[in-house]
Amino acid sequence: MKRIRLLLQIILFSASSIFAGNQLIGKNVAVFYPPHYNPKPHQPSFALLQEPKAIGKISSEWKNTPSFYAKDGKSVAAIGFAKGTSLYGTGEVTGSLLRNGKTVKLWNTDNFKYMADGGKRLYQSHPWVLGVNADGTAFGVIADNTWKQQIDLSDSIRFISEGPAFRVIIIQRNSPQEVVKELASLIGKMQMPPLWALGYQQCRFSYVPDTRIKSIADTFRLKKLPCDVIWMDIDYMERFKIFTFDKTKIPDPKGVNDYLHAKGFHSVWMIDPGVKIEKDYPVYESGTAGNHWVQTADGKEFHGSVWPGPCVFPDYTRPETRSWWGGLYKDYMATGVDGVWNDMNEPSVFDGPDGTMPENNHHRGGGDLQADVHQRYHNVYGMLMVKASREGILAANPEKRPFILSRSGYLGSNRYAATWTGDNCSSEEHMQWSIPMTLNLGLSGQPFNGPDMGGFGLNATGELFGQWVAFGAFFPFVRGHATNDVNNKEPWAFGEEIENVSRTALNRRYQLLPYYYTLFHESSVNGLPVMRPLFFADAKDSTLRKEDQAFLVGDALLVIPRWAKNPALPQGIWRSFNLENNGAPTDKYQAELKLKGGSILPVGKVIQNTTEYSTDSLTLYVSLDAQGKAVGTLYEDAGDGFGYKKGEYLQTKFSAIQKGDNITLTLNSIEGKLKTKVRQIQLILISDTDTKTSKWIKSSEHQTLNVKL
Secondary structure: OHHHHHHHHHHHHHHHHOOOOOEEEEOOEEEEOOOOOOOOOOOOOOOOOOOOOOOEOOOOOOOOOOEEEEEOOEEEEEEOOOOOOEEEEOOOOOOOOOOOOOEEEEOOOOOHHHOHHHHOOOOEEOOEEEEEOOOOOEEEEEEOOOOOEEEEOOOOEEEEEOOOOOOEEEEEEOOHHHHHHHHHHHHOOOOOOOHHHHOOEEOOOOOOOHHHHHHHHHHHHHOOOOOOEEEEOHHHOEOOEOOOOOOOOOOOHHHHHHHHHHOOOEEEEEEOOOEEOOOOOHHHHHHHHOOOEOEOOOOOEOOEEEOOEEEEOEOOOOHHHHHHHHHOHHHHHOOOOOEEEEOOOOOOOOOOHHHOOOOOOEEOOEOOEOOEEHHHHHHHHHHHHHHHHHHHHHHHOOOOOOOEEEOOEEOOHHHOOEEEOOOOEOOHHHHHHHHHHHHHHHHOOOOOEEOEEOOOEOOOOHHHHHHHHHHHOOOOOOEEOOOOOOOOOOOOOOOHHHHHHHHHHHHHHHHOHHHHHHHHHHHHHHOOOOEEOHHHHOOOOHHHOOOOOOEEEOOOEEEEOOOOOOOOOOOOOEEEEOOOOOOOOOOOOOOEEEEEOOEEEEEOOOOOOHHHOOOOEEEEEEEOOOOOEEEEEEEEOOOOOOHHHHOOOEEEEEEEEEEOOEEEEEEEEEEOOOOOOEEEEEEEEEOOOOEEEOOOEEEEOOEEEEEEO
16 A cells, blocks of 8 residues: 555655656746646636646746745645836726735625625636736736635735645736737637627516516617617516526517517527536436536535525536537527526525535536636636537527626636626716726636616616716626616616617717627727726836726727816826717716827718628827827628638728828728728818818728818
8 A cells, every 4th residue: 555655655755756857838928837736626627718838947037937836725825016016907806907915815705786795706717817017017927726816915926825836827928908808819819708698688587577667668769769689587487497488478588589589679688507416307307418527525405595596506527418408409409599698607506605515515427627616616607608608609609709797707708708797786886897897807818897887776766877887888798787676777768868878879879889899899809908007108207106997998089087087197198078969068977088199080970780790980089189180990701600710800990190270081902802882982081170071981991081070
């Protein structure tokens, strides 16, 4: 027996010694290993797209080097930083944008109103920190570790894990943008969503019966409030059994979806992981037959209570289970479901310890994944779920881009699903937090995210909703939502004034869809967030480091909520403008918009949904730089499907230069196989004192136009 133990120790030491040397794995990207690193509890990595390969030795001039040690039975990796360094990232967090001095707990938790643990742990875990040095250079740190842990950002960056010692990847770059791009190269980029997912989306817990669903859709169209998606929460199900429809409330789900489609809507329906324990329920019966459930520490089927009552939970670490789960979507999607909402996937267990499974529950693994305890796989349970969901939805609808929204996530979940910031509430604090929460998720590799606009819990006032919708319309993900025991929160629910405020804000969103779609494409290519912090405008400007009231959309558009108090704004040319009536005053709620000097903003018509979307007629808002020049780009494709991956898209560059009272505008197709378009173009030149508008001009690509203003 002693010889066997000795042999095992030799094998383990040999395996760990392979990783003993710290190495460069990319240009200014290094991986650092703790002494005697054991890969078994950590690999394959869930965050990284592929196992890093060494390309050379780390220079002696490397600035950010971690130290590894154990303290109080926990594994620690610590990275120092210089005075004047600003810290960001850490994923989905409450509080300010700047994370210096904060502690974040990485243990995915169902956290209604952000009340548990003071909001220091929420539904997602991103073991990632972005550091911006005083001189504007930047670095990023990934703790490649899924175990229960916390990030302490007091006097150093410390990842403190309850699991075995883990490796750390560090990126060094000349700017925070370049660090975020490199992060995306390591963890993967968002896939292009369908165009309809960029529109406004309306939800409630819950819209039932089917007559209410149709009534909500009809009211949007009657009141000319733009909207693309109606969401269905759990009450559509038969006794909360997933993949079922209540025969009384939703007797004809395909008919409901057909009705929505005919009105220019898409539909998203919820699917949770908890499967009701019930004889003759096909999902439970097939899952049991396939031995697909998470087990207790002693190998028995784990049971926990969720909405349906006693439930079992798929063990997504098993390849067979992920395949079975994906297969459940075939008949479901055939009813006309457009998108899927994977909720409660922390996993939430009402009667479990700390609202989830016991940490010693057993996952059996398979393929590349080791069998191990729940503490290791808890933070990636939702990630594995949405991966399986995406694969199943793609198999069911291979010609369509999947849209999945997930509450739970981990670093790299952006590869499979969009996300939102969970069950917030209708309060001024949560409204203001929604900006830094969305920004830090974007800085943590998740560009497609946003809050429940208007607040999920508590009653909302018209004043709060008006304030929120007026800037919330500019988030990457724009959804209004409310729980079942609060007042109605549709845009018309607060009276005529707030309905008009909502209409203006949503019209702005839809007018800007050409710009947003271009940014989403950019994000899918280089990983930059769609919604960006103001310090992206000038990383050396220390006054911008804390600013989390105002924000950027792309590099060109600056959004300042009307409630913002003395926001720190970037230097340089930023000109105020409105999208309504060529600069006419708007209501007291609408966010102030500024366009960066040197930028051209492509703007479309007011439409009611994305089935009406067209770029055949564009207004180009032009803000010239000090040299009298401006540029902009426009990305176009079919809005769905995967033809764009075969080159079936068009990317156009707009260039403008002022010559006296005229603007010379050049249009050039710079990428893509799509046929160039003949368009109607109108220019609006924004100056420091007024705006000048041209007549509509017929144009085509590879053309230079002299535009008189």
